[in-house]
Structure formats: structure tokens, C-alpha cells
Amino acid sequence: MKFDPEDRGFLATEHRHPESRHLEQMSPHELVLLMNREDQRVVEAVAQEAGAIAQAIERISERMRSGGRLIYVGAGTSGRLGVLDAAECPPTFCTDPQQVQGVIAGGIGALTRSIEGAEDDPQAGQTAMVALDLQTSDAVLGIASGGTTPYVHGALQEAQGRGALTLFFACVPITQVPARYDVEIRPLVGPEILTGSTRLKCGTATKMVLNTISTGVMAQLGKVYDNFMVDVAVTNRKLHDRAVRMLGQLTGQERPYCEELLVHAKNQVKLALVMHKQHLDVEDAQQWLQMRGGSLTDLASPHSRSR
Structure with a gap:
């Protein structure tokens, strides 16, 4: 399917949910039950991607054993979740802050306020990767719920050109956004109950996958013993x-x-x-x-x- 940048209505993340019509007329209890049912679909969708997630852990670990870094790249909710996961690695696993980094379209200011237009600039994504001086030992994980974010693709294409490992997270099928990268993780969570609001199920899926990847990688790197965070930074x-x-x-x-x-x-x-x-x-x-x-x-x- 040819992608029209002005009409994303064909994307799974933009479809209307048949059970959430007249959402404003639901009682709070009905809304809670509906959201909870939909959140359960997220767990199932992520489970379907177990093979791809495991591959991501293996290949990122290989790079990091050679001194490489893991870089998350995203815009909006996706970018914020990447920055969050990166920020939690030093206290949890005593990693150097440079080892796992989060890059968000619009810069640090986009963490606390929306800078939505920043996601439309692929050159800005490329520039961010240039600034990091990516090496072949690095891994870049682009996060784009709808799969089309220009900023993310610009960053990943720069990473490809530099020989870094490229990974891609999206909640749309390959038939809608074709595969381009080394490892692709695509939990198909279905339409959001609030049409197009990918901070909901897509955001939950993102957090689940990033939790799994960072924990899995750190376990592979010896940062875990038994089920304890034995490299915890004792700072409080x-x-x-x-x-x-x-x-x-x-x-x-x-x-x-x-x-x-x-x-x-x-x-x-x-x-x-x-x-x-x-x-x-x-x-x-x-x-x-x-x-x-x-x-x-x-x-x-x-x-x-x-x-």
C-alpha cells in the first residue's frame, strides 16, 4: 500500500473501535471495564512478538558487550517512554548514563510539554544521531506507534548508514508500513478506545516491550543475579x-x-x-x-x- 502522508486513516492505530462508540455516554464503571478489557489485549499482542523481542535482546547485548550503546528514539509518548526507560537504567543497573540513552523529538522540553510538530522533521532525527556520533557497535531502537513518524525514520536511516544495529517498534502490520530494519517488533493491539490516542494501548505495549528489552539486556550483561538487581546504585x-x-x-x-x-x-x-x-x-x-x-x-x- 502506498503511504499518503496527508491521510493516515488506513493505519490500524487510527481505526475506530466498534465498542467505544458514544464513549461520553458510558458510566465511569462501564468505561473502566472497557479499558481493562482492551488492556488485556495488549498483553496478548506483546506475547505474539516474543520471538522478535528475544532477538532484540540478543542482538543489543552483543553490541553492548563490545562497548556499544542502546539509543531509544521517539516522538511524543513514544519518545517520553524511551527517555523514561533510559533514565531508569543507571539507578537500577548502575550503568553509565551514556550506555542507554533516550532521544525525543523536540528535545528535553518535549518531556513535559507537547511539541508535536517536531516529529515531522526527518532531518532533525538524522542530526540527533550525528550528534551522538553513532558507531557500528551501537543499537538504535526507533519507537513509532503508527509506524510513520518521519523523525524516527530519519534517525534510523542515519543509524543504518553508519552500520549501527537498527530496531523498530510499531503497532501496525508490515502490510501497512513495510519492514526496513534489522529487527522489528509489532504488537498489534488494535484500535484505541479513544480513536487515534496511542498513549493508551500502544503506550502500554511500548512500556511493556521496553521493560522487557532493558531488563533482558542487563541480565545478559551480568547486571542481574538470581532475580536480584545486584548492580543497584545504593544512593538513598x-x-x-x-x-x-x-x-x-x-x-x-x-x-x-x-x-x-x-x-x-x-x-x-x-x-x-x-x-x-x-x-x-x-x-x-x-x-x-x-x-x-x-x-x-x-x-x-x-x-x-x-x-
Whole structure:
């Protein structure tokens, strides 16, 4: 189908939902039930894309192991969700802020106020990628619910030209917006109950997919042990408490011991675990981790020692 930039009515994200006619006449309870039913469709749609999401995790992880970055690019809700996921990686996984970045059409101001016209400029998307000095080790994930955002495609085309891995998220089928990129994730959530308002089901699908990708990638990179965020940045009282409780659960020791262990490990949970399980001092534990690329997998091996 040939795309008419002036008429996007053929897109799945622009269709009218048959069950939400006369939305303004519904009772609050009826509206809540309808939205909840539709949100359940999002879970099913994302599940259908499990293979593509897993491929994204694998290929992004490969790039990041080589020192590459993950860059989210989007406009409006899509851009804001990308920036949000990127912003949550440093406190959750102790990543460098440069490792996972979010780029939004219209710049930082678009996070708190709508700058909708910014999405129509593909050159601005290209310029944003040039400013990041993309390398072949980088991965760029473009997010465009309706699949047509010029800013996003401009950024992805620049990324392609530079040899970066390109990934694309959209809630429309390939028959409506043809495939162009290395990995494409397309959860088909169906029409929004408020016609065209992709901050609803499409936004929910976006958040689900980004949650899965970033968590999966960080697990692959050794930022997770068991089901704990062992690379958490201990920067406030809540996170300090979480770190101490993690150590207690993973070592079987009482809280006072874990408090002291965390202090000796310079507030690094992963380092504290190695010190405890391998009977090492700080310097030797750091070397142990460096030799394994930061992974704690060997702690579960038969050769691991535990008190």
C-alpha cells in the first residue's frame, strides 16, 4: 500500500473501535471495564512478538558487550517512554548514563510539554544521531506507534548508514508500513478506545516491550543475579535497605553482618557477594569480577565457596 502522508486513516492505530462508540455516554464503571478489557489485549499482542523481542535482546547485548550503546528514539509518548526507560537504567543497573540513552523529538522540553510538530522533521532525527556520533557497535531502537513518524525514520536511516544495529517498534502490520530494519517488533493491539490516542494501548505495549528489552539486556550483561538487581546504585535509604536485604537473602546472614559487608564492599552488592562467597578482600574480589566480565554466574558453580 502506498503511504499518503496527508491521510493516515488506513493505519490500524487510527481505526475506530466498534465498542467505544458514544464513549461520553458510558458510566465511569462501564468505561473502566472497557479499558481493562482492551488492556488485556495488549498483553496478548506483546506475547505474539516474543520471538522478535528475544532477538532484540540478543542482538543489543552483543553490541553492548563490545562497548556499544542502546539509543531509544521517539516522538511524543513514544519518545517520553524511551527517555523514561533510559533514565531508569543507571539507578537500577548502575550503568553509565551514556550506555542507554533516550532521544525525543523536540528535545528535553518535549518531556513535559507537547511539541508535536517536531516529529515531522526527518532531518532533525538524522542530526540527533550525528550528534551522538553513532558507531557500528551501537543499537538504535526507533519507537513509532503508527509506524510513520518521519523523525524516527530519519534517525534510523542515519543509524543504518553508519552500520549501527537498527530496531523498530510499531503497532501496525508490515502490510501497512513495510519492514526496513534489522529487527522489528509489532504488537498489534488494535484500535484505541479513544480513536487515534496511542498513549493508551500502544503506550502500554511500548512500556511493556521496553521493560522487557532493558531488563533482558542487563541480565545478559551480568547486571542481574538470581532475580536480584545486584548492580543497584545504593544512593538513598530505600536502596540501601534493599541492598542489605539482598545480601541477607543471598548469603543467609543476619542484617548486622550484611550491613558491615556492604560497607567494606563500598556499597556494591555484587562485590560484597564475591567477598563473602569467595572469601576474598575488596581488591581480589574486584579482580575476580573483572576476569569474568562482571558476571556472578560462577558463584553458582561447584567450585564456589560459601560460609
